[in-house]
Amino acid sequence: SDHFSLDYDAELNEAQLQVVKTFYGPILVVAGAGSGKTRTLTYRVARMVESGIAPEAILLLTFTRKASQEMLRRAAALLDTRCEHVAGGTFHSFSNMILRRYGRAIGLDSTFTILDQGDAEDVIGILLDQIGFKKQGRSFPKKGTIHAMFTKAVNKEFSIDTVIAKYYSTYFQEIEELTKLHALFCQYKFEHQLLDYDDLLVYLQRLLEQHQDVRQHLSDLYQFIMVDEYQDTNKIQARIVRLLAATHDNVMAVGDEAQSIYAFRGANYRNILEFPEQFPGTTIIKLEENFRSVQPILNVTNDVIKQARESFQKRLYTRQIGGTRPILVPTLNERQQSQFVAQRILELWQEEGIPLAKMAVLFRSSFHAFDLELELNRRNIPFVKVGGVKFIEAAHIKDILAHLRVLVNPLDEISWRRMLLLLDGVGPKTAAMIIQQLLVEQNPFAWLSEYPKKTKYRLDVQRLGSTLLTILPLPPAEQVRMLREYYAPILKNHYDDFAKREPDLEQLNIITEQFTSLEKFLTEMTLEPPNRSVDNMAQVEDQDEDLLVLSTIHSAKGLEWQSVFVIWLAEGRFPSMYSLDDDEALEEELRLLYVATTRAMQHLYLTYPVYDNKWGNYFGRPSRFLEGISRKNLEQWSLFEEDIEEDGEEEFA
Ligand code: ATP
Ligand code: MG
Numbered sequence: 001s002d003h004f005s006l007d008y009d010a011e012l013n014e015a016q017l018q019v020v021k022t023f024y025g026p027i028l029v030v031a032g033a034g035s036g037k038t039r040t041l042t043y044r045v046a047r048m049v050e051s052g053i054a055p056e057a058i059l060l061l062t063f064t065r066k067a068s069q070e071m072l073r074r075a076a077a078l079l080d081t082r083c084e085h086v087a088g089g090t091f092h093s094f095s096n097m098i099l100r101r102y103g104r105a106i107g108l109d110s111t112f113t114i115l116d117q118g119d120a121e122d123v124i125g126i127l128l129d130q131i132g133f134k135k136q137g138r139s140f141p142k143k144g145t146i147h148a149m150f151t152k153a154v155n156k157e158f159s160i161d162t163v164i165a166k167y168y169s170t171y172f173q174e175i176e177e178l179t180k181l182h183a184l185f186c187q188y189k190f191e192h193q194l195l196d197y198d199d200l201l202v203y204l205q206r207l208l209e210q211h212q213d214v215r216q217h218l219s220d221l222y223q224f225i226m227v228d229e230y231q232d233t234n235k236i237q238a239r240i241v242r243l244l245a246a247t248h249d250n251v252m253a254v255g256d257e258a259q260s261i262y263a264f265r266g267a268n269y270r271n272i273l274e275f276p277e278q279f280p281g282t283t284i285i286k287l288e289e290n291f292r293s294v295q296p297i298l299n300v301t302n303d304v305i306k307q308a309r310e311s312f313q314k315r316l317y318t319r320q321i322g323g324t325r326p327i328l329v330p331t332l333n334e335r336q337q338s339q340f341v342a343q344r345i346l347e348l349w350q351e352e353g354i355p356l357a358k359m360a361v362l363f364r365s366s367f368h369a370f371d372l373e374l375e376l377n378r379r380n381i382p383f384v385k386v387g388g389v390k391f392i393e394a395a396h397i398k399d400i401l402a403h404l405r406v407l408v409n410p411l412d413e414i415s416w417r418r419m420l421l422l423l424d425g426v427g428p429k430t431a432a433m434i435i436q437q438l439l440v441e442q443n444p445f446a447w448l449s450e451y452p453k454k455t456k457y458r459l460d461v462q463r464l465g466s467t468l469l470t471i472l473p474l475p476p477a478e479q480v481r482m483l484r485e486y487y488a489p490i491l492k493n494h495y496d497d498f499a500k501r502e503p504d505l506e507q508l509n510i511i512t513e514q515f516t517s518l519e520k521f522l523t524e525m526t527l528e529p530p531n532r533s534v535d536n537m538a539q540v541e542d543q544d545e546d547l548l549v550l551s552t553i554h555s556a557k558g559l560e561w562q563s564v565f566v567i568w569l570a571e572g573r574f575p576s577m578y579s580l581d582d583d584e585a586l587e588e589e590l591r592l593l594y595v596a597t598t599r600a601m602q603h604l605y606l607t608y609p610v611y612d613n614k615w616g617n618y619f620g621r622p623s624r625f626l627e628g629i630s631r632k633n634l635e636q637w638s639l640f641e642e643d644i645e646e647d648g649e650e651e652f653a
Helices: 014-021 037-050 065-078 081-085 091-106 117-131 143-156 160-167 175-191 197-210 212-221 235-244 270-278 295-305 334-350 366-378 395-408 413-421 428-438 444-449 458-471 476-494 498-512 518-527 583-597
Strands: 027-031 058-061 087-089 113-115 194-196 224-227 251-255 283-287 327-331 359-363 383-386 548-552 561-566 600-609
Touching: 014 037, 014 283, 027 037, 027 270, 037 058, 037 065, 037 081, 037 224, 037 251, 058 065, 058 091, 065 081, 065 087, 087 091, 091 197, 091 212, 091 235, 091 518, 113 117, 113 197, 113 518, 117 143, 117 175, 117 194, 117 413, 143 160, 143 175, 143 197, 143 235, 160 175, 175 194, 194 197, 197 212, 197 235, 212 235, 224 235, 235 270, 251 270, 295 583, 295 600, 327 334, 334 359, 334 366, 334 561, 334 600, 359 366, 366 383, 366 548, 395 413, 395 458, 395 476, 395 498, 395 518, 413 428, 413 458, 428 444, 444 458, 458 476, 476 498, 476 518, 498 518, 561 583, 583 600
Parallel strands: 027 251, 027 283, 058 087, 058 224, 113 194, 224 251, 327 600, 359 548, 359 561, 383 548, 561 600
Antiparallel strands: none
């Protein structure tokens, strides 16, 4: 590699190097955690750009936007800033961009609104009100359940009755009504130019399938396609990749079936196995060596994945020597678990000099960390929490965003409804009536500002209208600033804890300052919302601060830390209560534990409360997954029992 500025041979092993040097034709890299899949993609981008391929001709699809940004930043650091011009993002953000530009062909305005899950549920609520399905003896599913059904149907490409038979044990029998409701749901969204997450993918597939000219154009534009975390794509995404590569077949996909953790959302790890059928002539490359973790950690992760019914035939090994065994820590209760984790983190930080940012506490569900958060606050250990309730899911943030959304898409009934319902004396019926009228107006904002009907809410409606009218031409940050003034009395009126919510609005204002286009801001907030939970959002200002990471396992994929703590390894928590009588779900929980444990480089701690009176005996058992880990691969610490064996270990089975 004489004429390359980068020494690829020194930075990659042979199998990785082969991938990096092969530009043309389909390549599939199937490899275990920490084997350098993401690193290989990054170097391949650099190599292509260095070889003279236009960065704009490369499309890099990743699971989060942060992941692609990070990879491109890395590639740019390796080579130069040309790498920043590579088209990178998630399937959803890519679809959004393409549909705004080319969606006209399938009837989409460039100003469509993206619905998050809560919004989509609201649409279902409105339709339920409209058609008034009557309960027939047993209960009709709630809007959240219905939306989950619809999402499953779309992502798995099942009919409604198949979804009900498969996932709801035929508990609900209103198949005809639900099928009709689904059709209405799709029609409603289309008429109002509202797209939920599923629609972004469905519409992109439709566009590419039905419009040969667009397909050809995009395929010519993106000559090289790379996809990370391919095990977590669904069928629609796999088809989108197939269509995008129509003219060249230059696709590289990397993934690890054992780390598939989004089946509950319709992902299908069989996509990996079926890739060679979609792309005949695929070169399959396996990376066998792990570069992330010390061998004692890999011994445990191997024991975890060995328990899967599906045999993944993967054993991770490393050439690194040394390392200590992962530590298993049963604690008396949740309190003691929190105290132990906080204490140990303090020791690693202050005595061993490991920066907080190189440590992470991982958990199955966001609420598992609540008690720990209190303990960390008590001890002044700064942390950031990732996953769980998103900033934009908070009601007061959604209120403000609703006002902004109608400025871009005045057909967005969901947002109209939300803000009208905030006004005193306006109930669902009144809101529906006002919306019906304003939708036919040329300028709904002006019409509202002169709202004619003599009612007790007249002035409020007018104030809403004139506020919207005033802010319409302003830049986003200014719009939010004025909306906050308008909204201040409403906030006080609706939320008892308004004082706690105010800093979030300030934060929202700070975020908007980076944007010149309101539409871009709204899209980004819905597709790639700030990863931080509301509580932490306002506190964390300095990005470079050394912060401990608290994260759901789902949000930890692809990442790595020196020291990792996995907490709440107790039956009913991890595996979760909802998976206990469902083999497929249990299997996914196991893969989730595999993802969690493979994040650790040097230290791994596994903890669980033995008895917690909050939950009774039910949770008093360690996770079944621990039983499958060979005892000799773990070191056990005892915090409360007397009978410690000579060598410091004890039975836990
Ligand atoms: P995951 O399945 O968890 O996403 P991955 O296969 O994508 O893992 P990477 O994150 O790319 O693995 O790599 C894991 C770690 O190993 C990183 O710190 C990476 O820099 C390092 N690494 C990978 N390959 C090499 C190599 N050839 N030489 C040195 N370090 C490497
Ligand atoms: Mg990776």
